[in-house]
Amino acid sequence: MEPTIRDVARLAGVSKSTVSRVLNNDPKVSDRAKGAVGDAMRELDYRPNALARGLSTSRTGTIGLIMSDITNPFHAEVARGVEDLAADYESNVILCNTDGRPTKEQAYIDLLLEKRVDGVIFLSAKMDESDVSMLQARQVPFVFAGRTLLDVEADSVVVDSVLGGFQATNHLIGLGHRRIAHISGPARVSASADRYEGYCQALRRAGIFIDPDLVADGDFRHDRGYRAMNQLLDRTTGMTAVFAGSDYMALGALEAIYERGLKAPDDIAVVGFDDISFARLHLVQLTTVAQPKYDIGAIAARMLLERIGDPSADRPPQKVVLPPKLVIRRTCGDYLGPRDFDSETHRGDSQ
Amino acid sequence: MEPTIRDVARLAGVSKSTVSRVLNNDPKVSDRAKGAVGDAMRELDYRPNALARGLSTSRTGTIGLIMSDITNPFHAEVARGVEDLAADYESNVILCNTDGRPTKEQAYIDLLLEKRVDGVIFLSAKMDESDVSMLQARQVPFVFAGRTLLDVEADSVVVDSVLGGFQATNHLIGLGHRRIAHISGPARVSASADRYEGYCQALRRAGIFIDPDLVADGDFRHDRGYRAMNQLLDRTTGMTAVFAGSDYMALGALEAIYERGLKAPDDIAVVGFDDISFARLHLVQLTTVAQPKYDIGAIAARMLLERIGDPSADRPPQKVVLPPKLVIRRTCGDYLGPRDFDSETHRGDSQ
């Protein structure tokens, strides 16, 4: 059997309480006792039972991470940030893949509640539908990473997608493009709408007409990017650039472009969104709007763990907005107009 | 406060034991009692406390997943398999990123032991150094996914890397290539040695001299693939194909090839290993040896959970070897020689 606090106590010649005290390094224990207990622990290779401890403290040192799919590189990166920070706080994270299905999400929430996690982080994409009511009822803190639920009071950390869309589009405008297409993300996802909004803002500011024919619906995924680009190529004329709502779609768009014997950036300039690791490959060299993926996770985790740290401090929900960053690579081509200086600045930023 | 078994008992007018019995659906409870308890649970929105339960049963329904980095697409895919299967067994998985550092790994093992996980899955890459002695001492079952520890008796699931290396090289030989280079994986990783061994076997079988000048050292990563390819290009002559130990390195190799104005497959055919999602992109179309990533995780998890299921059954450690699968795409070019039929077969296999 595993040694318990009791065995340690007996071996060290003290009471369980004393052992417990050194375990939680209570200042008021004599050095003598501390030493004896330490020796005993080492000798027995004692390891406190987190279950028992959790049962009496009702803190488990575990948080849940609910996301649609860890296989998505973007999510994986965020998860990494969460995990690293949790480790700093001596907490563990339980992985929950929901595939975006509410049923699965609900089942996981139930499980996490049974395990008495200290809190949970939501990383799914949909802007509605998360049933956090159970968490609220049980007073389990939670934070949203990468999105917010408008009608729910909760911590959240997001990146400014409107700004990102603006940067991407504005960069294209700065390069001299006027007929700029957009391949949007899935409906019902706030990031989609925001990126489109940024696109519109940039166009408007430049006094460019927003042509509905220039926007095609996508869903963030590769295939739809490919199809959307083909539609655009078929239906519009004079298009010289496209801003895709995600890198995957931008990749799909590039394929469609190449398939027609066109070239990027010469014929069509392409800008993506996310900066997944493959965008960086020389083979691809995709200009894109980078999201601070790791930081999204790390900050979300920190917010959560801090709140767990002192539940008494009844601070209001915080909303952290992180800035995206334009990363200029090959697929958008070189600067054409007179504002070369600006362009250089951007380029500098991105390195 | 959270409702407990006691509250349920009181409300249902039965004893705690009875409630516990329906919780574990013990057959010998009257329907009457079962109904009353069920009602009470629903009314109170009762949710059993997994900590308390774990404390008395010493089963937590949680397993640990130790890997170097979830951000690696290959690992993420395996993790997904693990998680899905754990969910089927109503277990949760705790994510542990070690970055390959033994210190971190050790710290995590300690933590998992404190949390009293039912078992752990190792997914790191190094073939030595895992300190599983603590797990053995505590009788905590564990399995290795993607590798084995030679001197440790444990379950493991791996793919036949020798066969994979053979398939890749043999395919190239079938296409008429004779001077085939290899970019190896990191030393100390069994998969590296195995893939190289497969390469040698194929060459030997075809009666082709194994030229040391044709093999360059890599580390599975992109940059090293790029550098290794450049070295090969500089130092050797007549090379018409290269088998890279990983897709990332193959991608790097392709870059080096393109940079010199050469083409794949026309000038140099390239085959990778892993079949990460990007290999499939039209932009890349990398011929590669696919590993059943998801299955590796799923099978490892199933083995572990089955063993946890009945610890009494003292079955000997199992070693599952999964077959890799050659996926033929663009970077290896078309079949040149007379054995067109063979080639078609391969192509059929891969779809």
Added chain:
DNA sequence: ATGAAAGCGCTAACAG
């Protein structure tokens, strides 16, 4: 079929 009671391993007042 059901209840009473003793634990599981730890923490947390409360005395001293």
Added chain:
DNA sequence: CTGTTAGCGCTTTCAT
């Protein structure tokens, strides 16, 4: 500074 005593919420004999 240290020990005693109750729990934390569940399972599990052992009676009945």
